[in-house]
Amino acid sequence: MSWRERLMDVRPLRDSRHFRDLWIGSSLASIGRQIAVVAVLLQVWDLTHSSFWTGIIGLATGLPLLALGLVGGSLADTVDRRSLVRLTTVGQALTAAGLVAQAAAGNRSVALLLALVAAQSGCSALGAPARRTFPVRLLPADQVAAGLALQNIAFQASMLVGPALAGFVLARWHYPAAYTIQFLAGLASLAAVVRLPPMPALTAEDGPETDGGSRSRRGPVRGGWRISLQRPTLWGSLSVDLAATVLAMPVALFPLVNEIRFAGDPRTLGFFLTALALGGLGAGLFSGTVTRLRRGGLVQLVAATVWGLALAGFGVAGPIWLSLLCLAVAGAADTVSVVTRGALVQLETPDRYRGRVSSVEHVIGIAGPEIGNFRGGVLASLTSAPVALLVGGLTAALAVVSVGLVNRPLRAYRVPAEHEAVRQAEVS
Structure with missing residues (x-):
């Protein structure tokens, strides 16, 4: 390359x-x-x-x-x-x-x-x-x-x-x-x-069924969840995202970490958010490194694992430079995970289900971080912010690795070549 x-x-x-x-x-x-x-x-x-x-x-x-x-x-x-x-x-x-x-x-x-x-x-x-x-x-x-x-x-x-x-x-x-x-x-x-x-959204009449014969008109809202749960690549990819956000979302803990380590300096609190965004932007600027890789499932698993480990590192980091570095790495890993997940979900979903599966992905993307921030706040109130970050990050990494171990189709997933994508569109 x-x-x-x-x-x-x-x-x-x-x-x-x-x-x-x-x-x-x-x-x-x-x-x-x-x-x-x-x-x-x-x-x-x-x-x-x-x-x-x-x-x-x-x-x-x-x-x-x-x-x-x-x-x-x-x-x-x-x-x-x-x-x-x-x-x-x-x-x-x-x-x-x-x-x-x-x-x-x-x-x-x-x-x-x-x-x-x-x-x-x-x-x-x-x-x-x-x-x-x-x-x-x-x-x-x-x-x-x-x-x-x-x-x-x-x-x-x-x-x-x-x-x-x-x-x-x-x-x-x-x-x-x-x-x-x-x-x-x-x-x-x-x-x-x-x-x-x-x-126009394709209907079941545009091609043979690929999800076990269920008609797309049945259960319009349940259809997104059903197809997501039936396909290992889909439930695996969405589970990875849910595990990463619910178990390790750090934003709610930023004010407490800032108070403990940096005397509540508002400039430092701003740096935390900026570091996450800069890491994500940096990963985007070099996105050609990963978007040309065909092993999308494996890339997502690795990126989500790095996200968890980087936030665990932020939990125990001392100097400001190390804290910001951990957050920048986490932001970069999050961008890679989000991009590869989004591509996998769209490519693996038959067109007539894409709207409903996309809505499932959208809801998970909204609910996961909010639940994760709530979880982090509760755990920090019972222990401390560094403990909540360390435990959450390590648990998230372990959960992602577990999904990868039990879900071989996700590990082995490859982005289809263009001619393969045309064939899939014709039959889905």
Whole structure:
């Protein structure tokens, strides 16, 4: 492999105009969302001066995602996915316009603000499963992982740029300007979606069944869970992600670790989050090293194991440089695991189930980290933050290794070559 191939794999941007447009629009929308997140947090605080209400933002965002995510997966397998994402993106743009209007009008109702946040989150949840299927429909099989890596890079970059830009905009032009940026970025995303080709979901009549004869129309919501549990590669990959996040998620412990080791310096707390994001961004910039590998299942297993071990190392690290290094390694490993899992799930799922299985992946991706942060906080309250990190990281690594040992299809999984992918699409 040449040094250029080890860098970010940009073949999807070069070879697919539709994916390139989608990536640009989605990247701008992601930055807009990060700006809006900071704006909502600060506006709720200004309205209430209550940490209870700032915590309610999480419920206003998370509950619609969990409630409507599976519904969105079912819709993605019954209607044209481009049309579904068009409608939900329009809904997100309208709620962004509502945020602009309430800020410009000097709104003093926190309930109205949170209602708009919940509505926007609900639109996102309905469209997210369909969006997840776009790379596998727009790209050849050997470029799907590269496409997901590019999407992940854009997300990591927005995590770095968005909050800093939000602080500047809010300080200079206040809430209406921040929400207007999100609205304009949402329009750019909508323009990219409008130009996509039609993406009708395939039905059972498009080819023979590959899941034991079950018809895709039966059990529209259960179908995603059923196909995920029936296929070892799918349940194995999703189990690895769940084990890694539930058992080792560290973010809730950052303030306590910072208080114990670094006297609660807010700059250090910020460095913790930045180190995770920089590690993920660095892995993305060199994503060609892993996206061209065909042993996707093994790569995910190794990356998730490294994630757990790196967080265990963070639990016992002393100097700030070593703590940040462990977090950067964990962030890089997380990016590799997320990218390889996403490619495997999309390629291993028959098209008529992709929406529902994507909704399962989406729900696990939301619930896992939240449960993991809760678990870490409880364990730290009973022991200490370093113990919670060490035990959680080692347990996560052990759980991932165990999944790999009992799940040979996941260990042996290979990304199909392009001609194999065409054949699979014809029969699935």
